[in-house]
Amino acid sequence: MxxxxxxxxxxxxxxxxxxxxxxxxxxxxxxxxxxxxxxxxxxxxxxxxxxxxxxxxxxxxxxxxxxxxxxxxxxxxxxxxxxxxxxxxxxxxxxxxxxxxxxxxxxxxxxxxxxxxxxxxxxxxxHRFSGQSRAVRDVVASGEIGTPRFVRVVMNGGWIWPGWQAWVLDPSVSGGHSLHNGVHLTDLAAWWIGEHPDRVFAAGQAVTSRALEIADYLVIELGFPSGASAVCEVSRAERPRRASYLELMVVGSEGVVTRSWDADGIRAWLEEGLSMWAPDGASGDVFxxxxxxxxxxxxxxxxVVPAVADAVDAVRVAAAAEDSLRTGRFVHLEGAR
Ligand SMILES: NC(=O)c1ccc[n+]([C@@H]2O[C@H](COP(=O)([O-])OP(=O)(O)OC[C@H]3O[C@@H](n4cnc5c(N)ncnc54)[C@H](O)[C@@H]3O)[C@@H](O)[C@H]2O)c1
CATH class of the missing domain: 3.40.50.720 (NAD(P)-binding Rossmann-like Domain)
Structure with a gap:
């Protein structure tokens, strides 16, 4: 120092x-x-x-x-x-x-x-450090929307081609899309739900070219010990190339918090209607x-943020997602806490 x-x-x-x-x-x-x-x-x-x-x-x-x-x-x-x-x-x-x-x-x-x-x-x-991810977490932690039951995280875009380095396309070097980008989404879902997943299912497509060895369009579904679930959707293959779509949603027992396509802020909805709106939902200086x-x-x-156990778990989930892509089956995670 x-x-x-x-x-x-x-x-x-x-x-x-x-x-x-x-x-x-x-x-x-x-x-x-x-x-x-x-x-x-x-x-x-x-x-x-x-x-x-x-x-x-x-x-x-x-x-x-x-x-x-x-x-x-x-x-x-x-x-x-x-x-x-x-x-x-x-x-x-x-x-x-x-x-x-x-x-x-x-x-x-x-x-x-x-x-x-x-x-x-x-x-x-x-993504743990973006203003919007933290705002979603703050709303969940406030208890306002009750117990989180379902999370949807969408990070789609078309900007990556042709910029992806060759090593990313080689699953033996990148680990495939689940390890390369999927970890961002599954980590957010687990963080917001407050549990580590115990089952994983993934479906993927090679949209840009069938010759691709990684799924450039990928959906990972997570199940949690409490019964809560999450859908994580990540694509780098959209057209037009400049397309960029981010959607965050946590459905709780008492309400819903969203950050959607047409809103820069974070909104929480309860029975009474719109409960809070944090305009400061932008990405900010994440790094x-x-x-x-x-x-x-x-x-x-x-x-440290995230906790080391969470980072290890992100790898566990991603490895299971790649396994699920290969087999077409749900993977039950041993050692899930
Ligand atoms: N947090 C994020 O949002 C985010 C975004 C992109 C990439 N990443 C991660 O960052 C890492 C790098 O990705 P990138 O897109 O910058 O890759 P890159 O290919 O642009 O850069 C990698 C660099 O590492 C060098 N390198 C390779 N092997 C080396 C070695 N053994 N010793 C020293 N240098 C070596 C290469 O020469 C190259 O300059 C990856 O792990 C990737 O998953 C994270």
């Missing part, structure tokens, strides 16, 4: 999403970017010049630095477990981009390592909020 009290951060993997973290680090007072590293060394050096930080040639060199308190890992999903284990093994705090790992075993290994070492392990479930929360956890001032 620097004399200014800022957490010293290294970023490993300086591709697409790293830009969002670097922009947040330029803004926040809680942390500062010390160095970057990428297997593409030329790119790492270019980014280091742009960000006025150092470029390191290897992960070992990053981890040997005393001014690096924590590492944000922004590399393809397949690399997460090995890089995460090296980071935690070196005694550095870790903000891992989602998903935590490609397998439940891998996610559990990282969680155990962080716990053994007493290190903060956060996973980049960035600043995520890094500030991580820095607070590194300092020991707050628990």
């Amino acid at each position: 620097s004399r200014s009290g800022k957490i010293g951060i290294a970023i490993v993997g300086v591709g697409g999403i790293a830009a969002s973290h670097m922009a947040a680090l330029r803004t926040t007072a809680s942390a500062r970017l010390v160095c970057v590293q990428d297997m593409d060394r030329v790119r790492a050096r270019q980014v280091a010049v742009e960000q006025a930080c150092d470029a390191e040639e290897s992960l070992d060199a990053v981890l040997a630095r005393d001014d690096v308190d924590a590492v944000i890992v922004c590399t393809p999903n397949l690399t997460h477990e090995a890089i995460g284990a090296a980071v935690l093994g070196a005694g550095k705090h870790l903000l891992m981009e989602k998903p935590l790992a490609m397998s439940v075993d891998g996610a559990e290994r990282l969680a155990a390592l962080a716990e053994d070492r007493g290190l903060a392990l956060a996973v980049g479930h960035s 600043v909020a995520e890094i500030d929360a991580f820095a607070a956890a590194v300092r020991g001032d707050a628990p």
